[in-house]
Amino acid sequence: MALVISWLAATAWIAGSGVVVPAAPEPQPLDPPPVMPITDPARPPMHMGLGHEPDVQAGFNTPTVLYVNFEGPFMNGGCGNNSLQDCTTIFPNTQFLEHPGSPATRAAIIQATREDVEDFGVIVVGERPPAGNPYAMVVAGVPNGGGPPGVGGVAPGIDCSNTNPNITSFSFLVNDNANIQATVIHQEAAHTWGLEHVDDPSDNLFPSTGGASDPKYQDTCSTVVADVALNPTNAACNSVHTMFCNANQQNSYQEMLLLFGPPIPDQVAPLVTIDSPLDGQELDYETDFELTVTLDDDRRPAVLATTVYFDDAEAADVSLINATHTFPVNGGDAPMGHGLGNGPHTIRVDIVDEGGNPASAEVTFVIVNGPMEGSDETGADDSTGGDPTAGEGTGDDLPGGTGAGTGAATTGPELDDSGDEGCACRATDGTRGDSSTGTGPGTALLVLLTLGLWRRRD
Ligand SMILES: [Ca+2]
Ligand SMILES: [Ca+2]
Ligand SMILES: [Ca+2]
Ligand SMILES: [Zn+2]
Structure with missing residues (x-):
């Protein structure tokens, strides 16, 4: 060879x-x-x-x-x-x-x-x-x-x-x-x-x-x-x-x-994990929390096209490097807070590496002690994706994210996507542009990189 x-x-x-x-x-x-x-x-x-x-x-x-x-x-x-x-x-x-x-x-x-x-x-x-x-x-x-x-x-x-x-x-x-x-x-x-x-x-x-x-x-x-x-x-x-x-x-x-x-060709999918909130975690309505995601790929550094969904509504569409990234989410009423109804909510993070390989992660958390009844609390593990019958007043409690033109009806969690150099992220160490945590499956991915060099010849 x-x-x-x-x-x-x-x-x-x-x-x-x-x-x-x-x-x-x-x-x-x-x-x-x-x-x-x-x-x-x-x-x-x-x-x-x-x-x-x-x-x-x-x-x-x-x-x-x-x-x-x-x-x-x-x-x-x-x-x-x-x-x-x-x-x-x-x-x-x-x-x-x-x-x-x-x-x-x-x-x-x-x-x-x-x-x-x-x-x-x-x-x-x-x-x-x-x-x-x-x-x-x-x-x-x-x-x-x-x-x-x-x-x-x-x-x-x-x-x-x-x-x-x-x-x-x-x-x-x-x-x-x-x-x-x-x-x-x-x-x-x-x-x-x-x-x-x-x-x-x-x-x-x-x-x-x-x-x-x-x-x-x-x-x-x-x-x-x-x-x-x-x-x-x-x-x-x-x-x-x-x-x-x-x-x-x-x-x-x-x-x-x-x-x-x-x-x-890059044929190795990237990796994404949602580190917080934890799957099934109960979050008090008034409490701020953080969405923390860790991204990795076999070819590093990698720039990963990242889309974040709250209850299937797009909340952020950014390019992030392989690292741990934290997005703060304010508790309490919209527009300053997430304004989520009581009950289960899902966060899904979809990423695509530079070779076009996708990966996805999802968690469901539960809002408690809020003023609005949301979807069914008993369904925290399986009734994700929002309940079209839930919510009151606006008729739609799905978080709308930061997208322009969402109007007044939806006021979901706002993710900071104003970063420079295409890296809309606040690292866990508090600096923008952040630094890789060194966590993640580095060794396994490096082995795959080695294998990636092998190419069949006819
Ligand atoms: Ca890859
Ligand atoms: Ca050149
Ligand atoms: Ca040489
Ligand atoms: Zn020269």
Whole structure:
């Protein structure tokens, strides 16, 4: 199968080939230059892989993982550029700073990164893949003390035909928008996959930030260039480029497809649990309570389309990341409180992961000591979904949620969906944008991620 990879020889070769740290950079202008090199020109990449090393095996049609490391790792020296062991020849024995972005910001960066490989067998994640997976690691962060000024990132080498899938590279632009960060992440990873700079501004391999706002791997033959001035050069990986183009040209899209094959579909459903209220819990009418849900998926971070229903009426339709999210619900009379009638009520949470896989959870709780008689209290476990005959006055006691135009008749629980970055959530630690709790079936899901890499070949 495809995951049998002989990269040990290449890793040993990389080890010990130190990269000279450049002299102090020139003073930087106050305003960032309009054109910034994405890959540090002061650290020219090694040429390795097919055509440069004997007895290497081209990594064609082999799915891989791109791991964006936001955690601020300590990078080891003396062990090559092995991503599996946080090794680098560029910043040996160096502590990196954690990426400053919130979990929601990081998820947005991962989403932008995923979009660029939706046609290829590359799974993009923001947490370390389980053992057994090949992965390129891009450290999204700067070294303690600051990164090289005026450059977007750096990779240790151009690995023609990706003979070694486990190479570390770096992206320093931690405060730019998600597409720019995704571009740098892709370009540095792509160098370790054997792709070189080209002159197409809409390609992820364009050497400066002066290109398109959302570049892709373009399906066209572009000239391989030496620098941000776009001077043509002799390509290092003509052994691969000439499978699609003339020498010294590169078709980024076709090379990505050749290297990794078609996409690995996400066929693992996400998970959702309603942590509070508890199923069957009695809630005093006047008492505030919290709706707490925990979401997870096998490909993390995940952005999950989430719809919350109170008694089958939609109360919120938001995008949430995998984490525990809490929505406060006020007790008492509407419009400030939920205004629910006495008796059982249901909450259902439907989610869909980025691959379109659904999941759902539901609880029934019971309102007591309220002024309004609702549906039958004795049916707490089975008469969910609201009783059309229940309620009085308005003729409809189904919570209407926050939807515009619900009118005065319905005043159900209002869920805060005003969050930024598509993450309408208040985390259990009280911060918006929240943080993952680390709970949930992580180990089992990671095993599934491993299995997801296996692809039948005919
Ligand atoms: Ca490689
Ligand atoms: Ca892009
Ligand atoms: Ca999934
Ligand atoms: Zn580059």
